[in-house]
Amino acid sequence: MLIAHLPAGYIIGSVARKAVPVAPGVMFAALAGSVAPDFDIAWFWLADNGAVHHSTYPTHWPLFWAVVAIVAMPLVAATARRWSAASAVFFLAVFSHMVLDSVTAPMFWLMPFDGRAVELVPIPPAHSHWVLSFVLHWSFALEIGVCAVAIWMAVKNAARRELLKGAP
Numbered sequence: 001m002l003i004a005h006l007p008a009g010y011i012i013g014s015v016a017r018k019a020v021p022v023a024p025g026v027m028f029a030a031l032a033g034s035v036a037p038d039f040d041i042a043w044f045w046l047a048d049n050g051a052v053h054h055s056t057y058p059t060h061w062p063l064f065w066a067v068v069a070i071v072a073m074p075l076v077a078a079t080a081r082r083w084s085a086a087s088a089v090f091f092l093a094v095f096s097h098m099v100l101d102s103v104t105a106p107m108f109w110l111m112p113f114d115g116r117a118v119e120l121v122p123i124p125p126a127h128s129h130w131v132l133s134f135v136l137h138w139s140f141a142l143e144i145g146v147c148a149v150a151i152w153m154a155v156k157n158a159a160r161r162e163l164l165k166g167a168p
């Protein structure tokens, strides 16, 4: 996925904020988590001159994040309880990233134990640049759909805020 991660994070953050309105930091956690696996991209472009992105770095290994979550969430619950919801939302958003990536890019769900990739809709290199191949493929409509839902939620959230502002 190219453009849907952050909007997906916003959707998760909006739902979480509604579910646990008193918990701090859930929207920020959702937005950060939704793009966290792509932190490897900076390394990929700057230092590694284009090795195979998704399999090479643990930030795109679901099992890596599962271990981090299993360690981090109880730690947060024990030491900073009020941030528990935010940490759960962060990891939920991280997993949303990897689910979305599995649609149009090879994702290695069992790395480092098994190198088989999950890729629901392989995108053929039909155009000169891979970004064009992605954007002009029918699957890009899914990304636009996620963005549309996020925009709809943002409008609804803004309207609700205005309503609350106007309330006596």
Ligand SMILES: [Zn+2]
Residues within 6 Å of the ligand: 037, 038, 060, 097, 101
């Ligand atoms: Zn990714």
